[in-house]
Amino acid sequence: MPLFAILRVDADHLHPGSCILIEADSLIAIAQDMLENPERWKILLETLYPDETDIRSLWQRLQTDALTPQALLRLINQTQVCDDWIQMVRIQPMKIQSLEELKIENIWAPSLSSASNDAVN
Numbered sequence: 001m002p003l004f005a006i007l008r009v010d011a012d013h014l015h016p017g018s019c020i021l022i023e024a025d026s027l028i029a030i031a032q033d034m035l036e037n038p039e040r041w042k043i044l045l046e047t048l049y050p051d052e053t054d055i056r057s058l059w060q061r062l063q064t065d066a067l068t069p070q071a072l073l074r075l076i077n078q079t080q081v082c083d084d085w086i087q088m089v090r091i092q093p094m095k096i097q098s099l100e101e102l103k104i105e106n107i108w109a110p111s112l113s114s115a116s117n118d119a120v121n
Contacts, residue, residue: 003094004030008044010087027091031069031076038062047087050078 001023008018024030034041038059045059054061058075061067067075079088 001025003096005092005094006030007090007092008087009081009089010047021094027073027093028069030091031072034072035062035067035069044089048076048079048089050075 002025003021004024004027006020006022022030024033034045038045042059045062046057048058049055050058056064058072058079061075062072073091076089076091081088
């Protein structure tokens with residue numbers, strides 16, 4: 001079963017427990033679980049405010065709005081750190097690699113590795 005990372009960041013950056021790995025069939029399955037079992041996700045959803053035009057948290061929106069899993073994922077991806085109490089969450093598929101196979105330049109800095117190669121040549 002695929003692995004997904006749920007990463008939570010606030011104005012103070014990362015904390016212990018900021019990232020959890022979960023097994024799920026898909027991103028849609030995770031969002032569907034949030035819609036079907038909102039109490040499980042309440043502590044997270046109460047702190048997410050996706051936009052400035054609607055002052056309700058995602059938790060409040062789940063109570064009144066008919067959201068699809070796709071719409072919920074779009075709202076989650078709109079969250080950002082703006083204040084001391086606002087959090088950003090991202091849900092990302094994970095790929096597990098062995099330490100021996102790890103190539104950091106292919107993951108985090110593809111443009112930096114090509115620039116470094118250009119500087120050497």
